[in-house]
Structure formats: structure tokens, C-alpha cells
Amino acid sequence: MNEVMKKTVLLWESIALLLVVVAVAAFFLPLADGIFMPREPDEIVVRMSIKESGGFDPEVITVKKGQTVRLVLISMDVSHGFTVEGLDIDVKIVNPEKKVVVEFTPEEEGVYMFKCTVQCSPLHHYMRGLFIVEG
Ligand SMILES: [Cu+2]
Known part of the structure; x- marks a missing residue:
């Protein structure tokens, strides 16, 4: 060659x-x-409204440990609050027509309860759901 x-x-x-x-x-x-x-955070839209059947849509939020999640909280009627007991998520007020966005990275696996924290109606105490952190 x-x-x-x-x-x-x-x-x-x-x-x-x-x-x-x-x-x-x-x-x-x-x-x-x-x-x-x-990675981009996983986005989960949570709609809140006064209902006998819970009041949150979805009522069960499942996220992955270590994966940042972006919660988009929307009230469909009156002002509500959103807190996850045992986790660092506590939104004092979500007004109708104005969504609130929170980002959170769960570090501990477990099943937590979330609920409304504003006395929104006689059905207020029904407003709760489960926040599940999977490994
Ligand atoms: Cu409430």
C-alpha cells in the first residue's frame, strides 16, 4: 500500500x-x-374542591424517593391549604384561580397523609389523602 x-x-x-x-x-x-x-421534576397536578369524597384529585399521590416532584396545586372553588404531615410540604393557602407550585424531593420512603389546612367548609375534615414515597 x-x-x-x-x-x-x-x-x-x-x-x-x-x-x-x-x-x-x-x-x-x-x-x-x-x-x-x-432530571426534570415529575409534575403532578392536584385539584382541590369541597366534596364528601375526599376533596383532592388525585387522592393518592405516589412519588419516588430522591426524584424531585413538582406539585401544582389548584383550587376549584374556595381557598384551601395543603400540608403533608411528616414531610416538608406546607402550603398555607391556595386561592381559587391562582395555582401554587411547590417542588419537593422526598428522601424517606413511607406513607404520609396530606390534608387541607383551611376551614373551607363543613366538609373540610374529609379533605385528606395519601402521599406515598416509594423506594
Ligand atoms: Cu379545608
Whole structure:
């Protein structure tokens, strides 16, 4: 092989190697999500309203330990509050027509209770639900 051919072969080998590296990286990159790159918080919309059947939609919120969650709290009628007992989530007031967004990263697995903290109506004490942190 002369010099030109050697260089041409080397060039094509380099391109082939590069393609292999890109293919392998493209395969493994999704697995690295959350390790090398910050993940977007999981967004959960929570609607609150006066009802005999709980008053929260959803009534069960399930999140993953270590994964930041963005709670979007919306009141469908009057002012409500939102607190999760045992966790660092305590929104004093959520007024109708004005959503409140809180971000939280659960560090402990467990089942917690959340409830309304504003005396919103005679059905106020029905306003509760479960906040589950899975491992
Ligand atoms: Cu209430």
C-alpha cells in the first residue's frame, strides 16, 4: 500500500470507529439519565374542591424517593391549604384561580397523609389523602 491508500484506510477506520462510539453512546445515554444529567421534576397536578369524597384529585399521590416532584396545586372553588404531615410540604393557602407550585424531593420512603389546612367548609375534615414515597 502506498501512503495515500494507507491514509485513506486510516480515515475510513476512524470514521467507522466514530460511528461505533456514537451508536454505543446513544444506547447507553438514556440509562445515564438522572445520574449525569439533572432530571426534570415529575409534575403532578392536584385539584382541590369541597366534596364528601375526599376533596383532592388525585387522592393518592405516589412519588419516588430522591426524584424531585413538582406539585401544582389548584383550587376549584374556595381557598384551601395543603400540608403533608411528616414531610416538608406546607402550603398555607391556595386561592381559587391562582395555582401554587411547590417542588419537593422526598428522601424517606413511607406513607404520609396530606390534608387541607383551611376551614373551607363543613366538609373540610374529609379533605385528606395519601402521599406515598416509594423506594
Ligand atoms: Cu379545608
